[in-house]
Amino acid sequence: METTKKSLTKGALLALAVALAATMLTGLVACGGESAEDVIRKGVTEELESIKNLDQAALDEIMAGAGAANAGLEEYGIDMEEFCRTWLDGFDYSVDNVTVDGENATATVTITCKSLAEGINIFMDKVTALTEDPEAMSKSMDELNQMMGTMLMEGIGEAPVETNTVDLPYVLNGNTWEPGPGFDTALSQAFAGGAL
Template identity: 40%
Template sequence: MKKVLAAAVAAMMLTFGCVALAGCSQPSSEDVIREGLTRELDQVKNLDGELMAEIGAQDAAGELETYGITAQSFMETYFDGFDYSIDSVTIDEGDKNKATAVVTLKVKTLTDVYTKITEASQEFATSDDVSSMTEDEINKKVGEIVLQAISEVPATETGAVTLPLVCENNEWQVTDAGLQQLGIAMFNL
């Protein structure tokens, strides 16, 4: 499960790394940045199927398939309840090709997810039902338990996340350091 989430973090960073927020020379770079971030974060908030599939495709080993879970359904369950606010966008006064956006996310914490999964799995493992089940039935039931446990974890607000941006070739891009911070915050690591 941890491998799947690590792959998802990497995929999220790659997805947002491809984001180009056009218009460095626009009169209102703040608006261009805000609109671009809104467009990208709305994909997560709205559980965009294409984005969830792209993130889920990083489950190269098929670790989740053993439990009858698709990586896409796992990501959709994890991001259910996701929300965000763009608190500020500031263009650097000394270098107009640099900016900083501050966002606050509302997302499930992995600690809470792991705790809920562990509790539910232990309850299942000690039930009488397990002894009469085949390995495939047990794996399928574990998959159901995992998705149910994740769905029961409420999304909570993170602290402010600072995203540095740079303007290159007339496009605003979140820097690698900003993408890393965003990935960490998205999965509340």
């Protein structure tokens, strides 16, 4: 049971981290006399600021893209929006540098966020304790799932905040700076607190 729940939960949370990163997979269009550096810095700042402020539109976009994560969390009676708010409580960022080299650019961003990986570890410790409790193990699967949902939310709430610096690649397509290869993977790992 433990291995299955861990892999299901990790898969769901990785999908959530990817969905969060996908909210930033938009092109950044140069306007007027703005430099490429300014366009990229402004675009990245606007996207991350909406996540920091837990704007409803950003949360809706994350939840819409979460798909498998949403289904995985519903099994435990967890509301996706409540989960996102718990996870992103304390989120912060800084756009440290933007370098442009012809049609390629890199935004170096520092992300401060609760570690999903550590939240999972805390959750799994709680699940281990649960499986060693004969009274708890006599409950129905639905009751166990509800208990595990509570423990998962506790685990994410108790997860330490980690700071990760990530280089986000951009490529110029016409007059639009678009996320380059590896953008979503790098950003989702930064949001998750490393690879899940």
